[in-house]
Amino acid sequence: MKKNIALLLLGIFSSAAFGQQDGYWDKERATTKEVIVSARDRIVIKTDDFPVGTTELIYRITLLDDNQQLASSLVSVLKAIPDPTGISQGSAGAVFLLSKVSGDDKSKYAVFSASDLATAYQKSGKTYDACFVQDEAISKDANRLSIDKSTCIKTNTTNLWFGFESKNWIMKQKIILEVVPWVDRKLARGWSTENRKYIINQCKTSAVARNMPNSDDFCICLQQKIQKEYTYQEFQKLLPIEQAKVYKDFGASCVTETTVAKGVTTDMRTLAAKAVLKSDFATAIKQYASLVSKSQASALDYNGLGYSYLMTKQYGKAIKVLKEGESKDNAELLIQLNLAHAYLLNGDYRSAKAIYKEYQNQNVTANLSWTQKIKEDFSVFTKAGLPTKDFDRILKMTD
Numbered sequence: 001m002k003k004n005i006a007l008l009l010l011g012i013f014s015s016a017a018f019g020q021q022d023g024y025w026d027k028e029r030a031t032t033k034e035v036i037v038s039a040r041d042r043i044v045i046k047t048d049d050f051p052v053g054t055t056e057l058i059y060r061i062t063l064l065d066d067n068q069q070l071a072s073s074l075v076s077v078l079k080a081i082p083d084p085t086g087i088s089q090g091s092a093g094a095v096f097l098l099s100k101v102s103g104d105d106k107s108k109y110a111v112f113s114a115s116d117l118a119t120a121y122q123k124s125g126k127t128y129d130a131c132f133v134q135d136e137a138i139s140k141d142a143n144r145l146s147i148d149k150s151t152c153i154k155t156n157t158t159n160l161w162f163g164f165e166s167k168n169w170i171m172k173q174k175i176i177l178e179v180v181p182w183v184d185r186k187l188a189r190g191w192s193t194e195n196r197k198y199i200i201n202q203c204k205t206s207a208v209a210r211n212m213p214n215s216d217d218f219c220i221c222l223q224q225k226i227q228k229e230y231t232y233q234e235f236q237k238l239l240p241i242e243q244a245k246v247y248k249d250f251g252a253s254c255v256t257e258t259t260v261a262k263g264v265t266t267d268m269r270t271l272a273a274k275a276v277l278k279s280d281f282a283t284a285i286k287q288y289a290s291l292v293s294k295s296q297a298s299a300l301d302y303n304g305l306g307y308s309y310l311m312t313k314q315y316g317k318a319i320k321v322l323k324e325g326e327s328k329d330n331a332e333l334l335i336q337l338n339l340a341h342a343y344l345l346n347g348d349y350r351s352a353k354a355i356y357k358e359y360q361n362q363n364v365t366a367n368l369s370w371t372q373k374i375k376e377d378f379s380v381f382t383k384a385g386l387p388t389k390d391f392d393r394i395l396k397m398t399d
Helices: 002-017 074-078 091-097 115-124 193-204 216-229 232-237 240-256 258-277 281-293 299-311 315-328 333-345 349-358 370-383 391-398
Strands: 023-025 031-037 042-046 054-064 107-112 132-138 140-146 161-166 173-184 363-365
Touching: 031 042, 031 161, 042 115, 054 074, 054 107, 074 173, 107 115, 115 161, 132 140, 161 173, 193 216, 193 240, 216 240, 258 281, 258 299, 281 299, 299 315, 299 333, 315 333, 333 349, 333 363, 333 370, 349 391, 363 370, 370 391
Parallel strands: none
Antiparallel strands: 023 173, 031 173, 042 161, 054 140, 054 173, 107 132, 107 161
Protein backbone atom coordinates (compact mmCIF):
# COMPACT_ATOMS: atom_id res chain seq x y z
CA MET A 1 0.00 0.00 0.00
CA LYS A 2 2.83 2.40 0.90
CA LYS A 3 4.49 1.59 -2.44
CA ASN A 4 1.30 2.47 -4.32
CA ILE A 5 0.93 5.77 -2.50
CA ALA A 6 4.59 6.58 -3.20
CA LEU A 7 4.00 5.99 -6.89
CA LEU A 8 0.93 8.23 -6.78
CA LEU A 9 2.91 11.00 -5.14
CA LEU A 10 5.68 10.57 -7.71
CA GLY A 11 3.02 11.13 -10.37
CA ILE A 12 2.06 14.38 -8.69
CA PHE A 13 5.60 15.69 -8.62
CA SER A 14 6.30 14.61 -12.19
CA SER A 15 3.26 16.36 -13.61
CA ALA A 16 3.90 19.40 -11.46
CA ALA A 17 7.44 19.67 -12.75
CA PHE A 18 6.13 20.06 -16.27
CA GLY A 19 3.27 22.38 -15.28
CA GLN A 20 3.22 25.91 -16.58
CA GLN A 21 4.53 28.28 -13.92
CA ASP A 22 2.11 31.16 -14.55
CA GLY A 23 1.01 31.68 -10.97
CA TYR A 24 1.63 30.87 -7.32
CA TRP A 25 0.00 29.64 -4.14
CA ASP A 26 -0.56 32.76 -2.05
CA LYS A 27 0.35 31.23 1.29
CA GLU A 28 0.48 34.67 2.94
CA ARG A 29 -3.24 35.15 2.38
CA ALA A 30 -4.37 31.62 3.14
CA THR A 31 -7.34 31.07 5.44
CA THR A 32 -6.92 28.83 8.48
CA LYS A 33 -9.81 28.84 10.94
CA GLU A 34 -10.62 26.52 13.82
CA VAL A 35 -14.21 26.65 15.05
CA ILE A 36 -16.35 24.76 17.51
CA VAL A 37 -19.79 23.62 16.37
CA SER A 38 -22.36 22.87 19.00
CA ALA A 39 -24.34 19.65 18.79
CA ARG A 40 -26.99 19.68 16.03
CA ASP A 41 -25.97 23.23 15.07
CA ARG A 42 -25.17 24.92 11.76
CA ILE A 43 -22.43 27.51 11.32
CA VAL A 44 -20.98 29.56 8.47
CA ILE A 45 -17.26 30.38 8.08
CA LYS A 46 -16.22 33.22 5.81
CA THR A 47 -12.81 32.94 4.17
CA ASP A 48 -10.28 35.74 4.36
CA ASP A 49 -10.20 38.03 1.33
CA PHE A 50 -8.75 36.42 -1.78
CA PRO A 51 -6.03 38.37 -3.61
CA VAL A 52 -6.73 39.94 -7.01
CA GLY A 53 -6.08 37.36 -9.72
CA THR A 54 -7.37 34.33 -7.80
CA THR A 55 -8.44 31.75 -10.37
CA GLU A 56 -8.70 28.68 -8.16
CA LEU A 57 -8.20 27.46 -4.65
CA ILE A 58 -7.54 24.38 -2.59
CA TYR A 59 -9.38 23.79 0.65
CA ARG A 60 -9.14 21.14 3.33
CA ILE A 61 -11.66 20.36 6.03
CA THR A 62 -10.71 18.30 9.07
CA LEU A 63 -12.88 17.34 12.07
CA LEU A 64 -10.83 16.67 15.21
CA ASP A 65 -11.48 15.39 18.66
CA ASP A 66 -10.76 17.81 21.49
CA ASN A 67 -7.14 16.79 22.03
CA GLN A 68 -6.14 16.15 18.43
CA GLN A 69 -3.77 18.35 16.44
CA LEU A 70 -3.14 18.48 12.68
CA ALA A 71 0.01 16.68 11.63
CA SER A 72 0.80 19.32 9.02
CA SER A 73 -0.89 22.42 7.68
CA LEU A 74 -2.26 22.67 4.14
CA VAL A 75 0.21 25.46 3.39
CA SER A 76 3.14 23.20 4.23
CA VAL A 77 1.68 20.47 2.02
CA LEU A 78 1.37 22.83 -0.94
CA LYS A 79 5.03 23.79 -0.74
CA ALA A 80 5.72 20.50 -2.48
CA ILE A 81 3.24 21.17 -5.30
CA PRO A 82 4.30 24.14 -7.45
CA ASP A 83 1.09 24.43 -9.50
CA PRO A 84 -2.49 23.11 -9.51
CA THR A 85 -1.87 20.59 -12.30
CA GLY A 86 -0.14 18.38 -9.76
CA ILE A 87 -3.30 18.28 -7.68
CA SER A 88 -5.71 17.50 -10.47
CA GLN A 89 -4.09 14.19 -11.41
CA GLY A 90 -6.78 11.85 -10.14
CA SER A 91 -6.78 10.33 -6.67
CA ALA A 92 -3.12 11.07 -5.98
CA GLY A 93 -3.81 14.70 -5.20
CA ALA A 94 -6.67 13.85 -2.88
CA VAL A 95 -4.59 11.32 -0.95
CA PHE A 96 -1.76 13.80 -0.54
CA LEU A 97 -3.93 16.72 0.55
CA LEU A 98 -6.07 14.92 3.11
CA SER A 99 -5.15 15.31 6.73
CA LYS A 100 -3.29 12.40 8.31
CA VAL A 101 -5.60 12.61 11.32
CA SER A 102 -9.28 13.18 11.98
CA GLY A 103 -11.75 12.57 14.71
CA ASP A 104 -14.75 10.29 14.92
CA ASP A 105 -17.26 13.09 14.32
CA LYS A 106 -18.64 13.81 10.88
CA SER A 107 -20.28 16.79 9.21
CA LYS A 108 -21.97 17.78 6.00
CA TYR A 109 -20.96 21.06 4.40
CA ALA A 110 -21.77 23.39 1.52
CA VAL A 111 -19.94 26.28 -0.15
CA PHE A 112 -21.66 29.58 -0.99
CA SER A 113 -20.55 32.46 -3.19
CA ALA A 114 -22.50 35.19 -1.37
CA SER A 115 -23.11 36.19 2.23
CA ASP A 116 -26.92 36.29 1.96
CA LEU A 117 -27.02 32.76 0.55
CA ALA A 118 -24.88 31.49 3.40
CA THR A 119 -27.07 33.28 5.97
CA ALA A 120 -30.19 31.70 4.48
CA TYR A 121 -28.53 28.27 4.70
CA GLN A 122 -27.65 28.81 8.36
CA LYS A 123 -31.31 29.49 9.12
CA SER A 124 -32.94 26.82 6.99
CA GLY A 125 -30.29 24.21 6.25
CA LYS A 126 -31.25 24.23 2.57
CA THR A 127 -28.34 24.00 0.13
CA TYR A 128 -29.98 24.57 -3.25
CA ASP A 129 -28.23 27.97 -3.57
CA ALA A 130 -24.81 26.49 -2.83
CA CYS A 131 -22.11 26.33 -5.51
CA PHE A 132 -20.80 23.09 -4.00
CA VAL A 133 -22.47 20.59 -1.67
CA GLN A 134 -21.10 17.63 0.27
CA ASP A 135 -24.24 15.68 1.20
CA GLU A 136 -22.43 12.76 2.76
CA ALA A 137 -21.18 13.41 6.27
CA ILE A 138 -17.37 13.25 6.37
CA SER A 139 -14.64 13.49 8.96
CA LYS A 140 -12.16 15.03 6.50
CA ASP A 141 -12.21 16.29 2.94
CA ALA A 142 -10.08 18.17 0.41
CA ASN A 143 -11.07 19.73 -2.88
CA ARG A 144 -10.00 22.08 -5.62
CA LEU A 145 -12.33 24.77 -7.00
CA SER A 146 -11.27 26.50 -10.23
CA ILE A 147 -12.67 29.30 -12.34
CA ASP A 148 -13.14 27.01 -15.35
CA LYS A 149 -14.85 24.14 -13.52
CA SER A 150 -16.81 25.65 -10.64
CA THR A 151 -19.40 28.38 -10.26
CA CYS A 152 -17.86 29.17 -6.86
CA ILE A 153 -14.93 31.01 -8.46
CA LYS A 154 -15.36 33.93 -10.81
CA THR A 155 -13.01 36.66 -12.02
CA ASN A 156 -13.98 39.04 -9.22
CA THR A 157 -14.58 36.53 -6.39
CA THR A 158 -13.15 37.89 -3.14
CA ASN A 159 -14.60 35.50 -0.54
CA LEU A 160 -16.43 32.21 -0.10
CA TRP A 161 -18.64 31.05 2.75
CA PHE A 162 -18.45 27.48 4.09
CA GLY A 163 -21.53 26.22 5.86
CA PHE A 164 -21.28 23.23 8.23
CA GLU A 165 -24.02 21.15 9.82
CA SER A 166 -23.06 19.07 12.85
CA LYS A 167 -24.21 15.44 12.76
CA ASN A 168 -23.35 14.92 16.40
CA TRP A 169 -26.55 15.08 18.41
CA ILE A 170 -24.84 15.17 21.79
CA MET A 171 -21.27 16.51 21.66
CA LYS A 172 -19.73 19.61 20.12
CA GLN A 173 -17.37 19.33 17.14
CA LYS A 174 -14.04 20.98 16.32
CA ILE A 175 -13.69 21.88 12.63
CA ILE A 176 -10.54 23.17 10.96
CA LEU A 177 -10.98 24.91 7.60
CA GLU A 178 -7.92 25.68 5.47
CA VAL A 179 -8.15 27.54 2.15
CA VAL A 180 -5.20 28.50 -0.06
CA PRO A 181 -5.78 30.60 -3.22
CA TRP A 182 -3.88 30.17 -6.49
CA VAL A 183 -3.05 33.54 -8.08
CA ASP A 184 -2.62 33.99 -11.82
CA ARG A 185 0.35 36.34 -12.23
CA LYS A 186 -1.16 38.13 -15.22
CA LEU A 187 -4.60 38.60 -13.67
CA ALA A 188 -3.00 39.68 -10.39
CA ARG A 189 -2.25 43.00 -12.10
CA GLY A 190 -5.99 43.59 -12.06
CA TRP A 191 -6.51 43.94 -15.81
CA SER A 192 -9.70 41.96 -16.17
CA THR A 193 -11.80 42.20 -19.34
CA GLU A 194 -14.08 44.73 -17.65
CA ASN A 195 -11.16 46.90 -16.52
CA ARG A 196 -9.54 46.87 -19.97
CA LYS A 197 -12.89 47.86 -21.49
CA TYR A 198 -13.09 50.73 -19.00
CA ILE A 199 -9.79 52.21 -20.21
CA ILE A 200 -10.73 51.77 -23.87
CA ASN A 201 -14.12 53.42 -23.32
CA GLN A 202 -12.44 56.31 -21.53
CA CYS A 203 -10.07 56.67 -24.48
CA LYS A 204 -12.95 56.80 -26.95
CA THR A 205 -14.31 59.92 -25.23
CA SER A 206 -11.01 61.80 -25.73
CA ALA A 207 -10.73 64.61 -28.26
CA VAL A 208 -8.19 62.68 -30.35
CA ALA A 209 -10.36 59.57 -30.56
CA ARG A 210 -13.53 61.55 -31.34
CA ASN A 211 -11.79 62.96 -34.39
CA MET A 212 -11.15 59.47 -35.75
CA PRO A 213 -13.80 57.59 -37.75
CA ASN A 214 -12.30 54.40 -36.30
CA SER A 215 -10.38 54.82 -33.06
CA ASP A 216 -10.12 51.12 -32.08
CA ASP A 217 -6.42 50.63 -32.88
CA PHE A 218 -5.49 53.88 -31.16
CA CYS A 219 -7.42 53.09 -27.97
CA ILE A 220 -6.13 49.50 -27.80
CA CYS A 221 -2.57 50.85 -28.11
CA LEU A 222 -3.24 53.31 -25.29
CA GLN A 223 -4.78 50.61 -23.07
CA GLN A 224 -1.85 48.26 -23.60
CA LYS A 225 0.69 50.93 -22.68
CA ILE A 226 -1.18 51.76 -19.46
CA GLN A 227 -1.55 48.06 -18.64
CA LYS A 228 2.19 47.50 -19.08
CA GLU A 229 3.17 50.47 -16.93
CA TYR A 230 0.64 50.13 -14.09
CA THR A 231 -1.42 47.56 -12.27
CA TYR A 232 -5.10 48.45 -12.43
CA GLN A 233 -5.06 49.22 -8.72
CA GLU A 234 -2.10 51.60 -9.15
CA PHE A 235 -3.77 53.39 -12.03
CA GLN A 236 -7.02 53.82 -10.08
CA LYS A 237 -5.11 55.43 -7.23
CA LEU A 238 -3.73 58.20 -9.47
CA LEU A 239 -5.32 61.60 -9.13
CA PRO A 240 -7.62 62.61 -12.04
CA ILE A 241 -5.04 65.15 -13.23
CA GLU A 242 -2.36 62.43 -13.15
CA GLN A 243 -4.56 60.01 -15.09
CA ALA A 244 -5.22 62.73 -17.67
CA LYS A 245 -1.48 63.20 -18.16
CA VAL A 246 -1.02 59.44 -18.61
CA TYR A 247 -3.73 59.42 -21.29
CA LYS A 248 -2.12 62.40 -23.01
CA ASP A 249 1.46 61.07 -22.94
CA PHE A 250 0.65 57.53 -24.00
CA GLY A 251 -1.86 58.82 -26.54
CA ALA A 252 0.83 60.96 -28.18
CA SER A 253 3.11 57.93 -28.30
CA CYS A 254 0.40 55.79 -29.92
CA VAL A 255 -0.31 58.41 -32.57
CA THR A 256 3.34 58.42 -33.67
CA GLU A 257 3.78 54.64 -33.74
CA THR A 258 3.93 53.34 -37.31
CA THR A 259 0.98 50.95 -37.42
CA VAL A 260 -1.33 53.10 -35.34
CA ALA A 261 -0.20 56.35 -36.97
CA LYS A 262 -1.03 54.99 -40.41
CA GLY A 263 -4.54 54.10 -39.32
CA VAL A 264 -5.02 57.41 -37.50
CA THR A 265 -3.90 59.54 -40.45
CA THR A 266 -6.06 57.51 -42.83
CA ASP A 267 -9.06 58.00 -40.56
CA MET A 268 -8.44 61.75 -40.20
CA ARG A 269 -7.95 62.13 -43.96
CA THR A 270 -11.19 60.23 -44.66
CA LEU A 271 -13.11 62.32 -42.15
CA ALA A 272 -11.76 65.55 -43.67
CA ALA A 273 -12.65 64.49 -47.23
CA LYS A 274 -16.20 63.60 -46.18
CA ALA A 275 -16.52 66.96 -44.42
CA VAL A 276 -15.52 68.80 -47.61
CA LEU A 277 -18.20 66.91 -49.57
CA LYS A 278 -20.76 68.01 -46.99
CA SER A 279 -19.45 71.62 -47.06
CA ASP A 280 -18.51 71.21 -43.39
CA PHE A 281 -15.30 73.14 -43.86
CA ALA A 282 -14.75 73.82 -40.15
CA THR A 283 -14.39 70.07 -39.54
CA ALA A 284 -12.24 69.66 -42.65
CA ILE A 285 -9.90 72.44 -41.52
CA LYS A 286 -9.60 70.86 -38.06
CA GLN A 287 -8.67 67.45 -39.49
CA TYR A 288 -6.27 68.68 -42.16
CA ALA A 289 -4.64 71.15 -39.75
CA SER A 290 -4.09 68.33 -37.28
CA LEU A 291 -2.31 66.29 -39.94
CA VAL A 292 -0.14 69.30 -40.79
CA SER A 293 0.73 69.99 -37.14
CA LYS A 294 1.81 66.35 -36.67
CA SER A 295 3.96 66.50 -39.83
CA GLN A 296 1.83 63.71 -41.32
CA ALA A 297 0.19 65.71 -44.13
CA SER A 298 0.69 64.85 -47.79
CA ALA A 299 0.67 67.42 -50.59
CA LEU A 300 -3.00 66.64 -51.20
CA ASP A 301 -3.73 67.21 -47.51
CA TYR A 302 -2.25 70.70 -47.86
CA ASN A 303 -4.42 71.14 -50.93
CA GLY A 304 -7.53 70.09 -48.99
CA LEU A 305 -6.69 72.51 -46.20
CA GLY A 306 -6.04 75.35 -48.65
CA TYR A 307 -9.32 74.69 -50.45
CA SER A 308 -11.21 74.68 -47.14
CA TYR A 309 -9.65 78.02 -46.25
CA LEU A 310 -10.75 79.38 -49.66
CA MET A 311 -14.33 78.26 -49.07
CA THR A 312 -14.36 80.03 -45.70
CA LYS A 313 -12.84 83.23 -47.19
CA GLN A 314 -9.55 82.84 -45.30
CA TYR A 315 -7.46 83.70 -48.37
CA GLY A 316 -4.23 84.60 -46.58
CA LYS A 317 -4.16 81.26 -44.77
CA ALA A 318 -5.03 79.48 -48.01
CA ILE A 319 -2.05 81.04 -49.81
CA LYS A 320 0.28 80.14 -46.95
CA VAL A 321 -0.64 76.42 -46.72
CA LEU A 322 -0.86 75.99 -50.50
CA LYS A 323 2.67 77.36 -50.85
CA GLU A 324 3.75 74.83 -48.21
CA GLY A 325 1.99 72.11 -50.20
CA GLU A 326 3.74 73.28 -53.35
CA SER A 327 7.10 72.80 -51.65
CA LYS A 328 6.16 69.15 -51.02
CA ASP A 329 5.06 68.52 -54.62
CA ASN A 330 5.29 71.38 -57.14
CA ALA A 331 3.96 69.12 -59.91
CA GLU A 332 0.56 68.66 -58.25
CA LEU A 333 -1.72 70.80 -60.44
CA LEU A 334 -4.61 70.79 -57.95
CA ILE A 335 -2.36 72.73 -55.57
CA GLN A 336 -1.33 75.12 -58.38
CA LEU A 337 -4.95 75.70 -59.34
CA ASN A 338 -6.11 76.41 -55.80
CA LEU A 339 -3.13 78.69 -55.32
CA ALA A 340 -4.23 80.64 -58.41
CA HIS A 341 -7.77 80.78 -56.98
CA ALA A 342 -6.42 82.07 -53.66
CA TYR A 343 -4.44 84.85 -55.32
CA LEU A 344 -7.46 85.82 -57.44
CA LEU A 345 -9.91 85.90 -54.54
CA ASN A 346 -7.40 87.79 -52.42
CA GLY A 347 -7.17 90.55 -55.06
CA ASP A 348 -3.78 89.60 -56.58
CA TYR A 349 -4.94 89.24 -60.19
CA ARG A 350 -1.42 89.36 -61.67
CA SER A 351 -0.10 86.40 -59.63
CA ALA A 352 -3.27 84.43 -60.32
CA LYS A 353 -3.17 85.14 -64.08
CA ALA A 354 0.42 83.87 -64.35
CA ILE A 355 -0.52 80.49 -62.87
CA TYR A 356 -3.77 80.17 -64.84
CA LYS A 357 -1.90 80.75 -68.12
CA GLU A 358 1.07 78.50 -67.28
CA TYR A 359 -1.00 75.31 -66.98
CA GLN A 360 -3.96 76.07 -69.31
CA ASN A 361 -2.99 73.32 -71.77
CA GLN A 362 -2.67 70.57 -69.17
CA ASN A 363 -5.04 68.24 -67.31
CA VAL A 364 -5.39 68.31 -63.53
CA THR A 365 -6.41 64.64 -63.58
CA ALA A 366 -6.44 61.93 -66.23
CA ASN A 367 -9.90 62.94 -67.47
CA LEU A 368 -10.31 66.53 -66.36
CA SER A 369 -8.72 69.49 -68.15
CA TRP A 370 -7.31 72.53 -66.40
CA THR A 371 -9.86 74.78 -68.11
CA GLN A 372 -12.83 72.55 -67.25
CA LYS A 373 -11.74 72.40 -63.61
CA ILE A 374 -11.57 76.21 -63.49
CA LYS A 375 -15.16 76.41 -64.74
CA GLU A 376 -16.34 73.88 -62.17
CA ASP A 377 -14.57 75.67 -59.33
CA PHE A 378 -15.86 79.11 -60.34
CA SER A 379 -19.40 77.70 -60.36
CA VAL A 380 -18.93 76.41 -56.82
CA PHE A 381 -17.39 79.70 -55.67
CA THR A 382 -20.30 81.67 -57.13
CA LYS A 383 -22.87 79.53 -55.27
CA ALA A 384 -20.86 79.95 -52.07
CA GLY A 385 -20.94 83.75 -52.37
CA LEU A 386 -17.24 84.28 -53.02
CA PRO A 387 -16.09 87.37 -55.06
CA THR A 388 -16.74 86.87 -58.81
CA LYS A 389 -15.60 90.13 -60.42
CA ASP A 390 -12.57 88.60 -62.20
CA PHE A 391 -14.03 85.17 -63.08
CA ASP A 392 -15.07 86.16 -66.63
CA ARG A 393 -11.64 87.62 -67.43
CA ILE A 394 -9.93 84.36 -66.40
CA LEU A 395 -12.40 82.21 -68.33
CA LYS A 396 -11.92 84.25 -71.50
CA MET A 397 -8.16 84.03 -71.14
CA THR A 398 -8.09 80.25 -70.68
CA ASP A 399 -10.73 79.27 -73.32
